Amino acid sequence: MKIIISNASPDPIYEQVTRQIKGQIISGDLKEGDPLPSIRKLAQDLQISVITTKRAYEELQKEGFIDAVEGKGSYVAMQNKELLREKKMKLVEEKMSEAVEEARLLGITLPELREMLTLLFKEKD
Amino acid sequence: MLKLVRLEFLLSRRVLLTTFILFSAVFVYLACWSDSPNQFIGFVSLVTGLAIPVTFEGREDRFRTSVLLCSLPARRSDIVRAKYTMTWAVMAGALVYALLIAALPFSKIPLAQVINPKGLLLLVFFLSFFFAFQLPLTTRFGFKGIMIGLVGLQVLGVLGFVFVDLFGGKRNPLRVVFLAVEKFFRTIVRLEPTAGNLLLLGAAIVALNAGSFLVARALYARRDL
Amino acid sequence: MTNAIEIKRLRKEYKGFTLEDATFDVPEGYIMGLIGPNGAGKTTIIKLIMNLIRRDGGEVRLFGLDNLRHEPEVKARIGFVYDVPRFHEDVPLGVIASAIAPFYVKWDASLFRRLLEEFELGPKTMFKKLSHGQKMKFSLALALAHDADLILMDEPTAGLDPVFRFELLERLRSIIQNERKTVLFSSHITTDLERVADHITFIHEGRIVFSEAKDDILETWGVVKAGPDVLQPADVPESRGVKRTDYGIEILTSDVAAARDALGGRAVYDKATLEDIMFYMSRGNGHA
Numbered sequence: 025m026k027i028i029i030s031n032a033s034p035d036p037i038y039e040q041v042t043r044q045i046k047g048q049i050i051s052g053d054l055k056e057g058d059p060l061p062s063i064r065k066l067a068q069d070l071q072i073s074v075i076t077t078k079r080a081y082e083e084l085q086k087e088g089f090i091d092a093v094e095g096k097g098s099y100v101a102m103q104n105k106e107l108l109r110e111k112k113m114k115l116v117e118e119k120m121s122e123a124v125e126e127a128r129l130l131g132i133t134l135p136e137l138r139e140m141l142t143l144l145f146k147e148k149d
Numbered sequence: 150m151l152k153l154v155r156l157e158f159l160l161s162r163r164v165l166l167t168t169f170i171l172f173s174a175v176f177v178y179l180a181c182w183s184d185s186p187n188q189f190i191g192f193v194s195l196v197t198g199l200a201i202p203v204t205f206e207g208r209e210d211r212f213r214t215s216v217l218l219c220s221l222p223a224r225r226s227d228i229v230r231a232k233y234t235m236t237w238a239v240m241a242g243a244l245v246y247a248l249l250i251a252a253l254p255f256s257k258i259p260l261a262q263v264i265n266p267k268g269l270l271l272l273v274f275f276l277s278f279f280f281a282f283q284l285p286l287t288t289r290f291g292f293k294g295i296m297i298g299l300v301g302l303q304v305l306g307v308l309g310f311v312f313v314d315l316f317g318g319k320r321n322p323l324r325v326v327f328l329a330v331e332k333f334f335r336t337i338v339r340l341e342p343t344a345g346n347l348l349l350l351g352a353a354i355v356a357l358n359a360g361s362f363l364v365a366r367a368l369y370a371r372r373d374l
Numbered sequence: 375m376t377n378a379i380e381i382k383r384l385r386k387e388y389k390g391f392t393l394e395d396a397t398f399d400v401p402e403g404y405i406m407g408l409i410g411p412n413g414a415g416k417t418t419i420i421k422l423i424m425n426l427i428r429r430d431g432g433e434v435r436l437f438g439l440d441n442l443r444h445e446p447e448v449k450a451r452i453g454f455v456y457d458v459p460r461f462h463e464d465v466p467l468g469v470i471a472s473a474i475a476p477f478y479v480k481w482d483a484s485l486f487r488r489l490l491e492e493f494e495l496g497p498k499t500m501f502k503k504l505s506h507g508q509k510m511k512f513s514l515a516l517a518l519a520h521d522a523d524l525i526l527m528d529e530p531t532a533g534l535d536p537v538f539r540f541e542l543l544e545r546l547r548s549i550i551q552n553e554r555k556t557v558l559f560s561s562h563i564t565t566d567l568e569r570v571a572d573h574i575t576f577i578h579e580g581r582i583v584f585s586e587a588k589d590d591i592l593e594t595w596g597v598v599k600a601g602p603d604v605l606q607p608a609d610v611p612e613s614r615g616v617k618r619t620d621y622g623i624e625i626l627t628s629d630v631a632a633a634r635d636a637l638g639g640r641a642v643y644d645k646a647t648l649e650d651i652m653f654y655m656s657r658g659n660g661h662a
Contacts, residue, residue, distance in 0.1 A: 036593050064551050073572045074404060074550065075587050152476045159473040160462045213460045219426055221477050222450035373427040 025054060025061070029070055037072055041080040049089050049100055050112050060090060060098040153223055153231030154238075160214075161205055165239070168204055169246075172196075176247045180256035186263045187338060189251065190272050197243045198279030202236050206287040215374050229366045233284075240280065244272060267342035270350045274337065277354050281361035376402040377435075378524050378556035379423065384432035386418055391580060393418050396432065398575050398585035403553035405546055407571035407588070408560035409648060411656055414577045416560035417457075420528045423558075424454060437523065450478055453517025457529035459509040461501045467512055468497030471519075478520035486519035506533050514542070518549075525549060527559035531566050543570040564648035568592075574648065578655060584628075596630025597650055599623070600641040611636055615654025626654035 027044045029037055048054040061069065063077040070077070081098055084090045091101045127137050158165070179192055209215055218228055251258040262268060283298060309327060340346045379400035386393040393415045400406045408416045421427045423434055425441060434441040436448040461470050467490070475481045490497060493511040495504070504512065510530065517525055525546070531539045546557050547570055561567055567574060568588070575585040584591070598610050601622045607613040610633050615626040627633045630643055646654075 037589060064553065068547050068551060071544075071547075071569070073587070073589055075572050076589050155476070156473040159469055160465050162469070163464045208462060212462050214462055216426060216456055216460060220424055220449065220452075220454045220456075221474070222446040223477070224445055371428060374421070 027066075027070060029072060038076045038079045038083070041066075041070075041072075041077065042083050045080070045084060046087075046089055046111075047115070049103065050108065050115060054100050056100050056102050058100045060100065062097055150227050150231050150234070153218075153221075153228060154235050156221075157205070157231060157235040161208060164204060164208060168201065168239075172243055172246065173250070176250040177255075179247075180251050180253065180258055182257070184257040184259065186259055186268060189247075189258050189263055190268065190275065193244065193247045194272055194275035195279055197240050197247070198276045199283055201240050201243060202280060202283055202287060205236055205239065206232065206284075210287075210293070215372075219374055225370045225372075226366050229362070229369045233362055233365070236280075236284075240276060244276065265342070266347050267340065267350075270347055270354070271338065274350055274354050274357075277357040277361075281357045284361050284365050376438075378402045378437060379558065380433075380435040380438075381419070381423075382433040382435075384419065384422055384434065385430045386422060386427065387430050388418075391415070393422075393580045396577070396580075396582050398582055400556060400558050401573065402556050403550060404572035405550055405557040405559075405570055406573040406575060407567035408558065408575050408577065409564060409567055409652065410560075410562065410577040411652060412562055415580045416562075416577055417528055419577070420526060420558075420560055423526065424449070424452070450520075451523040453514075453520065453522030453525045455510065455513045455517050455525070455527040455530055457532060458506075459513035461512075463502035464500060466498050466500055467495060470501065471497070471516065474516060475520075480521040482519055482521065486515060489515040489518060507535060507538050510534065510538075510542075514545075523555055525555070525557045525559075527557070529561055530559050531561060531563055539566065546570055562652075564652060568648050576651065576655075578652075583655065591651075592645065592647075594630060595626065595628050595646040595651060596633065597644040597646050597654070598625045598627055598630070598633050598637065598641045599644060600637075605637070605641060609637065614651075615657050617654060617657060624654070626650065 025045070025048065027041060029040055033040060035043075045054070045060075060066075060081070063081055064074055067074040067077045081090065081092070085092055085098070088101055088107070089103075090098050092098045124137070175196060176193070179189065183189060183192070209218070219225065248260070248264065250256065251260050251263065263272070337350070340350065377399040381399070382397050384393065384396040391413070396415070396419060408419065410416050418427070422429050423436070423441065425445060436444075437451060439448055441448055471486055475483065475486075487497075490512075493508070493515060495508060495512055495515070501509070501512075531542060534542065543566055546559070549555050549557060550572075571588050573586065574588045574591055576583040598605070598613075599622060602618070602620070605623055605625065607616045607625050610625045610627050612627045612629040612632060613625050614628055617624045626646060630646075633641075634643055
């Protein structure tokens with residue numbers, strides 16, 4: 025599991041953790057049933073507060089990304105295929121919404137944006 | 150409490166050794182120089198009653214280890230009890246040691262005049278007296294306490310002489326005090342060794358020690374470190 | 375949530391300084407940092423917890439027990455490391471340890487030996503021969519060897535070289551891998567606390583200012599900066615301290631989100647470090 029914490033980032037640390045774990049679950053780097061490190065071990069390894077990792081795991085659990093098994097720790101939850109796709113869409117949607125916002129501010133039109141998107145998509149092939 | 154006594158002994162091992170050596174020299178010298186039983190009793194009780202508590206309690210002050218002691222899982226009253234026990238054990242050992250040295254061939258001390266009920270009780274009484282005097286001071290104020298006490302006494306003594314000189318005459322109040330103190334000690338030393346008197350002396354010893362223990366315990370419990 | 379330490383309305387009077395009405399809890403399983411400028415009362419609180427000084431009022435509960443009524447019981451579970459460790463100077467380390475060991479039921483002699491080895495200390499060395507850092511290590515070894523449930527330290531990192539400071543702080547973190555262990559340490563070195571503390575209690579002039587989770591503090595406090603004459607402290611919600619220079623005004627707030635809402639683009643918003651908090655708060659809202 026790869027997590028990088030940046031103190032310079034404006035995002036709260038627990039959010040950085042949640043986002044990165046979420047991302048890896050959605051992308052499939054973390055598979056269903058994979059064990060997660062204990063909140064204390066994670067805190068020690070990342071050199072952050074236990075309260076933070078606890079909060080991150082609680083949020084991930086609330087959103088259905090992970091399951092906590094009493095006495096054993098936390099594991100990546102069974103991801104409903106539909107829900108997973110939905111989550112993936114949501115992630116990309118968030119990023120696109122950022123791009124749209126930026127485009128509006130800079131005065132880039134919808135056709136121009138569409139063209140950029142098509143080019144980028146083709147580029148990655 | 151035994152754990153505390155063991156701790157006090159372990160942490161003072163080295164000093165025990167040097168004290169032992171020092172006292173050997175002092176007692177040998179005394180034994181060679183004096184032939185008076187009273188001098189022996191007075192000197193040994195004074196030296197033992199002052200030097201030993203100051204040496205051992207003084208260490209706590211010198212190294213500031215009171216924090217260590219008071220951080221241990223023990224009550225302050227237990228700590229004081231242990232200190233008392235340990236100090237008394239060492240002093241008793243010193244007394245026995247002094248008597249042993251006085252029994253050696255080169256000694257001029259007439260041991261028979263010391264080793265009798267009255268002599269031994271006197272020894273323990275004066276020892277308790279000097280010990281009781283310094284202990285609360287040392288417990289509360291540490292090493293400084295003793296210095297203050299001794300210096301204070303000396304200052305009082307000097308003042309006393311000055312007043313006696315200035316105001317002279319038999320009605321001088323300080324002179325009365327001095328005479329009273331002198332009379333007190335003389336009475337004790339000259340006590341008839343009757344059973345009653347000896348019991349009284351024994352009771353006085355117990356009272357002295359109990360009293361100073363209670364005062365020391367109260368002081369130590371209140372002490373802010 | 376179980377609390378390792380509960381402090382209620384603790385009070386201690388000195389000539390010229392009073393610790394007043396101190397109330398806060400130290401939750402079990404975390405590292406709490408006690409922070410404040412020198413003379414604020416950090417050492418006083420720690421000494422009161424250990425009953426090294428007598429309290430004038432209030433209550434201290436350790437592991438749910440009153441710290442006076444159950445003094446030996448609670449102290450048996452505490453590993454105490456003082457800022458300047460003091461032991462009898464002419465005694466070897468091994469003898470000191472053997473004198474202390476019987477007081478602790480959970481004393482683990484082999485663990486102690488291993489710790490000494492790890493810290494590169496010889497049991498036959500006399501205490502007076504140790505450097506300050508080594509004295510701290512020895513003190514820490516004693517505290518860890520009896521599996522203390524609470525590690526209590528007063529200014530543990532002051533006077534240590536950066537390498538050992540880092541090691542010490544990381545060791546504190548590894549202690550609380552066991553969620554039944556708690557660490558409370560006082561420091562005026564804010565960066566150390568920022569690194570390793572889960573909770574922070576800030577004490578200033580004898581009063582507790584706040585006792586919160588560190589990340590919450592660092593997320594909600596902030597410094598509002600603007601040009602001179604643009605802002606007054608009164609314009610900033612929850613302002614806690616101010617600094618004026620020729621170039622502008624800097625105001626510490628305990629609610630930077632509210633400040634952002636209220637002032638928008640009129641000011642710049644910076645994160646507040648613990649050092650900032652200590653600094654600005656000691657200047658107050660007055661004219662500085």
